[in-house]
Amino acid sequence: MIEFRQVTKRYDSDHTALRQVNFGLERGELAFLTGHSGAGKSTLLKLIMVMERPSAGEVVVGGQVLNRLPRRQIPYIRRHIGVVFQNHQLLFDRTVFDNVAMPLEVMGASPRDTGRRVRAALDKVGLLQKEKMNPMQLSGGEQQRVGIARAVVNKPPVLLADEPTGNLDPALSADIMNLFGQFSQVGVTVLIATHDIALINEMGRRTLKLDHGRLVAGGTPVLGGGVHGR
């Protein structure tokens, strides 16, 4: 589903964020991405989101080589990638429902369809009764779950999370991780960037470890369809 082939990302000022990174994630696989801060985690996620382009190598998502993707095609790629942020990026000028509905609105889904899918997503994260509230009225954990609902509302095949549990206490973090686990079970490829070593150890999943832009662990080269270990 996601494949990095010898990917290098160099920023202008002699700063190399990623060096020859190789790995592949299968459909339905859940993996962690870890490393010290500045190791290149965010850059790696941005490359998948086509917010950045690699300096060398190829990034492939869903069989599509992103390097050669024309600019106007980028939005259509992003519709297939759900993203969850540490600071959840919710909009406080609209209701929970409208926040979650954004990816559908962008796609031009019909209102009937939108209502059905938003409620399904909110139900999944356990916030169905709060659809009419403003996200500001919700607790941190609830806000994060709204963010997750928005990321999965159009059922993307890929789900990325950048420090999704950064602000949450361990119990809530476990909750959130549980949700991610459920998504991967229905076939979503989930990649979670986190510092939270305890959480990673508890989950016992594949872990990609970055160190100064190099992938030092978990970077299994892409094979023809083998499922990578847990």
Next chain:
Amino acid sequence: MAADPRKKAQPTRGANQARAPWREQAESYFIHHRKVARDSANRLLHTPVASLMTWTVMGVALALPVALLLLLTSLQGVSAGWESSARVTAYIELDVPLERARVLGNEISGDGRVAGVELVDRDQALAEFRASSGLEDALDYLEDNPLPHTLLITPEEGARSTEGVEGLVRFIEGMEGIERVQVDLGWLQRLNAMTDLLARAVWALAILLAAAVVLVIGNTVRLSIESRRDEILVAKLVGGTDSFVRRPFLYTGAWFGLGGGIVALILLQLSLWWLSGPIERLAGLYRSDFSLDGLHIDGALALIIVSMLLGWLGAWVAVKRHLDDMEPGDIAGGA
């Protein structure tokens, strides 16, 4: 799974989602447009004072050139009206006797383009001149009457166009015994030249003010883009196309244009009403039926459409400049 027929990527999952038929797609597209249009209008109405100020700026900038254009059209109407009273004066050579002048006059009045000919003989002309000029003493020193016999020719209705009069002048000039033919259109030509000049100046002003309108709206929309930055970033993040993200701002520009056009119309109507009394009095003094015409319904519609287009254009400039560069990369945090 995204049921988007435009999608190019081929994710491998979730093919069981029914694709929306094109009718439903088109329908939701229009619903979306309506929603965006309504939202943008509501946003403007939510800040009534700020919106009203922008509308007024736009209204003033639009009303000024339109008012001048209206004035110009009225002036051109005046010169068109007076062209019909054109008269041709033919001066007969000094040594031509009165009888010959009569014959010439008859010849000319026989022409189909001529409505009437009046002969003013030289003695009569001198007497009139003496009476009206106040130069009696000076005239007494003259041995001979310096004035020629004169024919005052009024063209036929159909010949009162510029070309018609010119043809008539050439015909009379070609006759034997005619010294010089003068068309009493000098002042009219000066008025025409002046209105031409004024027209150019007004158009130049109109273009400058239209550019100002575009910039004002551009700047206003830029502020609105800044204030909705988060929303734009999230929309881009979840796969909003550039046109999706632009749409609300383009509508905002068009609504600014609508308001500005309406303010311009109100200003025009008010000043017309305020000026109509004095203009009537002035025109009365000149015995002219000059009147300042207001905008008709089609003119008013055109003004509003142009105004909306200018607003849209201003928004488009701002959007091009500030929105397309916005990339959601900075949400995702540092490297």
